Amino acid sequence: MASTTRIVKVGSVLVGGGHRPPVQTMWKHPLKADSLDAVEDNVRLLAGLGCGILRFSTPDMEQAELLGALAGRVSMPLVADVHFDWRIALRCMDFPIAKIRVNPGNLGEPWKLKEVAAKAADKGVPIRIGVNAGSLPSDLKDEPDRGKAIVVAAEREVAALDALGFNDVIVSMKASGVEETVRANRLFSERHDLPLHIGVTEAGPLVQGCVRSAVALYALLADGIGDTLRVSLSDSPENEVLAGSEIVALASGKRESADIVSCPRCGRAGFDTHAFTERWRDRIYSIRKPVTVAVMGCVVNGPGEARHADIGITGAGDKVMIFRKGEIARTCAPEDADTVFGEELSRL
Ligand code: SF4
Structure with missing residues (x-):
């Protein structure tokens, strides 16, 4: 370039x-x-x-x-x-x-x-x-x-x-x-x-x-x-x-800020990934280092496909899981997802 x-x-x-x-x-x-x-x-x-x-x-x-x-x-x-x-x-x-x-x-x-x-x-x-x-x-x-x-x-x-x-x-x-x-x-x-x-x-x-x-x-x-x-x-x-x-x-070929990996969502999604991504978009992109943040709808593909993500969130039945590098870090109710995700994000 x-x-x-x-x-x-x-x-x-x-x-x-x-x-x-x-x-x-x-x-x-x-x-x-x-x-x-x-x-x-x-x-x-x-x-x-x-x-x-x-x-x-x-x-x-x-x-x-x-x-x-x-x-x-x-x-x-x-x-x-x-x-x-x-x-x-x-x-x-x-x-x-x-x-x-x-x-x-x-x-x-x-x-x-x-x-x-x-x-x-x-x-x-x-x-x-x-x-x-x-x-x-x-x-x-x-x-x-x-x-x-x-x-x-x-x-x-x-x-x-x-x-x-x-x-x-x-x-x-x-x-x-x-x-x-x-x-x-x-x-x-x-x-x-x-x-x-x-x-x-x-x-x-x-x-x-x-x-x-x-x-x-x-x-x-x-x-x-x-x-x-x-x-x-x-x-x-x-x-x-x-x-x-x-x-x-x-x-x-060089990223200076966070990258968002988010699934397109389908009928398997355990929570509203679109709304979640929209709510967190500016906060995530304001991280001025090349980390990857994943927002996935379900465990079918969630943590597996986004296993390289530094942090991710995925729907899991009636729960939501926060994962790091494909490993589950925390599990919570969907209504607590923003709070828990925010806590984990601030630790990046
Ligand atoms: S991660 Fe789950 S909810 Fe999202 S598109 Fe893939 S199968 Fe559907």
Whole structure:
């Protein structure tokens, strides 16, 4: 999976140069002054689940101010997503913002980009150029090779910053189609050593979006392409982070957090494994070491199939058993399962 791109520093996170790709997500609501405490708590939850970089839309100065306030309160690298108004990008860089996402082409006159690049260079803030297939320049819209058109659009943006002597750049080229996304990133990586933020944009609701993203991003990462990634879902930031982390774990062959082995459940199940897994999901994934946790419906396949699990729970008639490495550790009534499982989990 090792990439040979140059390294760009996003806050405390190194992107490129073969570093493990940090998983990104995006905050899905406007910030409000009276909810920054709750957002701060949620940022911590996302960090616990494996989020390395978090992006916020900053469509106006109020959002820039609120993002700036939040950036002073959390250690997570925060990214300002700016379109059209260069003054918002300038204002964001008065705060400890880790990166600006901007398309040079939509800022207007060249002097505006020059001001943004000058301040970014002065503050040591990298810029992500984000090109989406849905918003290509008019002369590229009818190009039959969509992947190539995306690359040409990205190269224009890179050239605009390069002409200003600004090279602290990450590039993303996204489409909602898997083939276009993969082709664009492969083409670009053959020609440039800039780190790539990879993702399938507007990938869809949870299941479709995860499948599309996994197919595209695994293919790229397996080729050594991709230095940071986002799984874009019509779903929660938490699910985007979990999906992205799983893709990185599979592509790298190295897991940094807990793995859940859970059975699909059938008529033999002694307790509701689906609800149990959902209740414990975030707590388990927040274990930042490569342990395996099993949730199995019955003893027919439970402890046997999950014998390598560090800890597991299985239905057993009218009881529930907690097991470790296939050996029964405790037995309890289903209504006590959460309490007993929690006690055992905290001993991991
Ligand atoms: S572990 Fe038991 S409940 Fe779960 S799918 Fe297998 S047989 Fe069914």
